[in-house]
Amino acid sequence: MAKSESELTWKDLEIGCIVTEPGNARQYKTGAWRSQRPTYDFSKCIKCGICQLFCPEGCIEQNEDGNFEANMYYCKGCGICARECWPRVITMVEEEE
Amino acid sequence: MTTRVGVEVSIALADAVKLANADVIAAYPITPQTHIVEHLAELVANGELDAEYVPVESEHSAMSACVGAAAVGARTFTATAGQGLELMHEVLYVASSMRLPVVMAVANRALSSPLSVWGDHSDLMAVRDTGWIQIVVENGQQTVDNIICAFRIAEDKRVLLPVMVHLDGFYLTHVIEPIIFPEQEDVDRFLPPNQYPLPLNPDKPVTMGDFGPPVIYTEAKWAQEVNLIASKEVILGCWDEFGKAFGRHYSPVEKYHSDGARVILLTMGCFSETAMVAIDRLRAAGNDVGQIRLRLWRPFPFEEFRQAVREADVLIVLDRAISFGGPGGVVASEVKAALYNLDRKPKVVSFIGGLGGRDITEAGFEDIIKRGIEIARTGSKREYEIYGVRE
Amino acid sequence: MEKYAVYVPRLVKRQENFAPGHRACIGCGEALAVRLAFKALGNNVVVANATGCMEIVASQIPYTSWHLPWIHTLFENTAAVASGIEAGYKAMKRKGMAVTPDMKVVAMAGDGGTSDIGLQALSGAMERGHDFLYLCFDNEAYMNTGIQRSSATPFGAMTTTSPAGKKSIGQTSWKKNMPAIAVAHNIPYVATACHSYPFDLMDKVARGINTPGPAYIHILSVCPTGWRSPTDTVIRLGRLAVETGMFPLYEVENGHYKMSLDLPQLRPVKDYLKLQGRFRHLSDDTIGIIQDRVIEEYNKLVEKAKDGSKRAKGKSRAGTAKVSA
Numbered sequence: 001m002a003k004s005e006s007e008l009t010w011k012d013l014e015i016g017c018i019v020t021e022p023g024n025a026r027q028y029k030t031g032a033w034r035s036q037r038p039t040y041d042f043s044k045c046i047k048c049g050i051c052q053l054f055c056p057e058g059c060i061e062q063n064e065d066g067n068f069e070a071n072m073y074y075c076k077g078c079g080i081c082a083r084e085c086w087p088r089v090i091t092m093v094e095e096e097e
Numbered sequence: 098m099t100t101r102v103g104v105e106v107s108i109a110l111a112d113a114v115k116l117a118n119a120d121v122i123a124a125y126p127i128t129p130q131t132h133i134v135e136h137l138a139e140l141v142a143n144g145e146l147d148a149e150y151v152p153v154e155s156e157h158s159a160m161s162a163c164v165g166a167a168a169v170g171a172r173t174f175t176a177t178a179g180q181g182l183e184l185m186h187e188v189l190y191v192a193s194s195m196r197l198p199v200v201m202a203v204a205n206r207a208l209s210s211p212l213s214v215w216g217d218h219s220d221l222m223a224v225r226d227t228g229w230i231q232i233v234v235e236n237g238q239q240t241v242d243n244i245i246c247a248f249r250i251a252e253d254k255r256v257l258l259p260v261m262v263h264l265d266g267f268y269l270t271h272v273i274e275p276i277i278f279p280e281q282e283d284v285d286r287f288l289p290p291n292q293y294p295l296p297l298n299p300d301k302p303v304t305m306g307d308f309g310p311p312v313i314y315t316e317a318k319w320a321q322e323v324n325l326i327a328s329k330e331v332i333l334g335c336w337d338e339f340g341k342a343f344g345r346h347y348s349p350v351e352k353y354h355s356d357g358a359r360v361i362l363l364t365m366g367c368f369s370e371t372a373m374v375a376i377d378r379l380r381a382a383g384n385d386v387g388q389i390r391l392r393l394w395r396p397f398p399f400e401e402f403r404q405a406v407r408e409a410d411v412l413i414v415l416d417r418a419i420s421f422g423g424p425g426g427v428v429a430s431e432v433k434a435a436l437y438n439l440d441r442k443p444k445v446v447s448f449i450g451g452l453g454g455r456d457i458t459e460a461g462f463e464d465i466i467k468r469g470i471e472i473a474r475t476g477s478k479r480e481y482e483i484y485g486v487r488e
Numbered sequence: 489m490e491k492y493a494v495y496v497p498r499l500v501k502r503q504e505n506f507a508p509g510h511r512a513c514i515g516c517g518e519a520l521a522v523r524l525a526f527k528a529l530g531n532n533v534v535v536a537n538a539t540g541c542m543e544i545v546a547s548q549i550p551y552t553s554w555h556l557p558w559i560h561t562l563f564e565n566t567a568a569v570a571s572g573i574e575a576g577y578k579a580m581k582r583k584g585m586a587v588t589p590d591m592k593v594v595a596m597a598g599d600g601g602t603s604d605i606g607l608q609a610l611s612g613a614m615e616r617g618h619d620f621l622y623l624c625f626d627n628e629a630y631m632n633t634g635i636q637r638s639s640a641t642p643f644g645a646m647t648t649t650s651p652a653g654k655k656s657i658g659q660t661s662w663k664k665n666m667p668a669i670a671v672a673h674n675i676p677y678v679a680t681a682c683h684s685y686p687f688d689l690m691d692k693v694a695r696g697i698n699t700p701g702p703a704y705i706h707i708l709s710v711c712p713t714g715w716r717s718p719t720d721t722v723i724r725l726g727r728l729a730v731e732t733g734m735f736p737l738y739e740v741e742n743g744h745y746k747m748s749l750d751l752p753q754l755r756p757v758k759d760y761l762k763l764q765g766r767f768r769h770l771s772d773d774t775i776g777i778i779q780d781r782v783i784e785e786y787n788k789l790v791e792k793a794k795d796g797s798k799r800a801k802g803k804s805r806a807g808t809a810k811v812s813a
Contacts, residue, residue, distance in 0.1 A: 008550065010316040010323070015257055016196035017317050017549055018295050019304040023507040025551040030509060049496025053686055054723055056512060056520040058504040062497065074508040078515030078712075079720030092720075120579040123572055147583055149575035154612030158568035161561060161609065165536060165572025168559050169587075171580050173572075191561045290585075297534045297557035297573065299588050304552035306543075306560030313549045 034077030051081035107132035120171035123162035129266035156181035160188035167197035170296035179206030193228030198251035215454020216266035237274030349398030358387030375462035413469035425481030450484030515719025517710035528690035538601030564605035567613035570595035599640035627711035670704035684726025716765020
């Protein structure tokens, strides 16, 4: 989407306001919402993927080492991953940004 | 085919839907539309119409199911009346703003309370602002023809708007009229297959029905309005093609001896034909009167209307519904608004009559016209005249 | 429940058809439940969604979180719209028009759009036997409009329209048994699920979509915002809801009940209630009333499953189910 919402004219809208770009909400930075962020001690990570399973955002991905890490662009800092991680890899700390 | 057959108009309507080869019919029975949906069920049950017949549990669900079916690209039809039209009210706005081509026949019926199954236009007026294309018919032939046209108009890629065909409940739905049915091949030639441009399809996923915050809502509504207004051209084009193919021509404003007439009566719906008899009698007695009938209610045909009444001195508008506490007749107030800015315009006199299935005879129409001319001369303290109430 | 060798990427599809970037609250259990359900549904589905949390967070003009064909119209008509989609698809397919083969229809709504305002449309769609899957994401109140009570709000819960006060303990009616209503329509598949048991949820969703005819799955979705609980206890609360018997997990295939979980002993409901702010005001007496009722209802349910508790079988099946010995 090139234009922001406040720039769209009536001609820019598709018929019935249909949105034809699947998943374009991915542009929205929900990471700006968080007040705490996950920090990792990957030495304990057993790469089970439970955190990825339970993330409401679906923003946890495996990095090059195979450890599961949240994508900070989307992470809202709910802390579910930290709570559910069996080996306690994840600790939530206050977001400073 | 030029053979005329006598058929009950409801049955003929259902046969027109069959000729149009609808894919989905989702409807809830309500007097006086029942014969339409019953005959459709019969046609489907006998394999004469290959469609999915969804006997929904309410009119709200009927229109919702039609919205769903139209969204996947199916040719969709439903019918309702009075209370049913009101029950689906919120879904009507959705169908038009989401640009889904549903065709609906409305057997106009008076609104409760008191309960009335009989015909008037209170349901028609209640859905004026819903954004649908609305066509009003006066007899069985027009019904059949305009149902077929409705599908073509609705599904036209330049339009993609739902269409209502209004016919008077009981007065039309339950009478036998002489009707010429077009041949199937001719209808197939006239009516191209439905190809909704952005249907719900996993191969090309779309999201329909996003919510609109204040920053965008105005643009969304304006886009819808521009499109509804522009659809008039397509409607005229369709009627033009229909006339060439089948020999019957339709216009947004139908005239009866109105060109040059000093006094014009404006009516909508089938009591217009009774009024035409009154016009004939009055003219035979030397009166300079004519009649116009609104065929296209939405989008309102401003040009054709203004042209039709340009030379008249008096325009008597007979509404078949009351808008309480206001100017009384909705058509009369629309007409006044359409004429307001003209330098030369007729005096508009508003009458309301025929409510809840109350008949108006030819003599009654003569009465209305005479009274209308009188009021145009002397003026009236009232916003409108109610005809036929026992006081 | 059998122990699954947990290595999520091996067991669960990677694709997120409900994409991140959606505007659900921090720690939203319902968003998690939706995400999991759609992992089990694949790409060949059309979704009809009611007005509610999930619709609002995912679809603000000009954005969409969905990678699937999706339609939202109104609050109370999801099942009717889904009926229309199913009928339209069926007709077009039969008449040889170009359609995707084997497309499935899914209807989703919250507890409000299912058991209150949407009940009529759902009942009609189930009675007519349309081939679709209905997912009710139950967060136990009208959360999107500001936490007002619904018929799915549990007894004693505080909501903005059933607040606790000097003359009220909060919600004074018991949670409407929607799965029982679905079973009463004689549909081939009904189940309850919770996002805290993700593989169970995904199995049930897969079974539901592959069952010809109507299928209904009622999914408990923890809402930390509305339930007034910490955002990271979402999974834990789901487990407690199940382990205390407040939200039992079971399936009903063609009228035959099967418990999904073997629970010889139910945890006291207090364990579940004390973690949520919406129950904070409850006296011990009221908790006692709730406890008694939960045990009573749970036992009735287990009775229906004939020989006490039974594990759900792992394979999906079409048509009638065998009565388990």
